[in-house]
Amino acid sequence: MLYKINKDVIFREEMGDLLMLSPKTKKLLIFNKNVANSIDYNNNTIDYNNDEIINVLKREGII
């Protein structure tokens, strides 16, 4: 599934990890390279199918 990332989210990929700051809780979330590889930085989208991860991203207001 393709999801749009909230425009206020600060995120970047570093050392193989994906770092995202939750706009709701301001927690720094760190995901592994599988999630990092699913990001389209040009369009600010994430194409990922793991329900557990997607639920976290929704809960934290990232998508």
Place this chain on the structure above:
Amino acid sequence: MKNNYISAPINVTMKFTNACNLRCLHCHSKSGESKLNMSKETAFNIIKQLRENKVFGINISGGEPLLYPYFFDVVEYMNKLGIRVTVSTNAVLITDEIAKRMVENQIKGVQVSLDGCNEEIHDKIRNVKGCFKKTLNGIELLKKYNIPIMLVTVISNQTVEEYSNIIDFAYKIGAKAHKTNAMLPIGNAKENMNLVEDKFLSKYIEIWKQKRNKYSGKMEIKGEMGFLMQVGLEYYHSKKNPNILNVGCPAGITTCAILENGDIVPCSFCVDTVCGNLKKNNFKDIWDNSEIFKKIRERNFDVCNKCEYNKYCGGCRVRALYKGNLYGEDSYCWKLK
């Protein structure tokens, strides 16, 4: 060590003012001697640059941050840009109104310094009579507005008897965490205090480990990296952690600090090691091109460069500098004891 270079820090410490209402014997920045404030325009410009470089968090330190005339202006601006904001304060100046505004501006945590559980010890180290009571009052107000509190204690020979009590006290007052800072030989500490002797240090470490077990699941028992490097690798390195959290000393790698005059330094304690100035260059230029940052990231330090844990540790650069060489050995590291 190419792996230790990331595009921008994760967190940055910003010191907007060097003014302070206390005169702590161990203050690393000699705060209070001058009252230099960063201009509002410069502050906003730097914060904007940090956001453009995708810095996630800013810890506002000092000096005493609440003496900065534009404190809530910068906090509001950081919030507007989506940055996580925390504050390090002595809590003396916190009023009901200030605590309320902190909540309204989504300050996610406040670090409060406490060196004793009674006014005799705390006031002696903080060097202002009556500050203990005012700090406790500030803590009560933070609690009233449910702002997460982390009590911070700098270990020194003066507080060894109190250390255990302070951690219990932190739990009693509902702190979310207690953090132990090593006493680093810079600023006032270099002139006023002796470094903790080995016989006392082992006692601190023993107590720290005991409290870590005692409060497991109830209150986080933390240590600043310089202290953890004296405790043992297992306390700051885990194979379960993401790579980015396994760099040991974060200075110049995942963090840096910005001083009230615009200087960038590797960490908030490494105040004499200037990597650039934000009035002359932009943040990204300095982060990418400072020779000091580059050399720190190489991790080619004396002794450390022969250590199997170099990649995960790197020693404390402030302590190395104290011995005369920023890139020298950290003789206080757990492995050299």
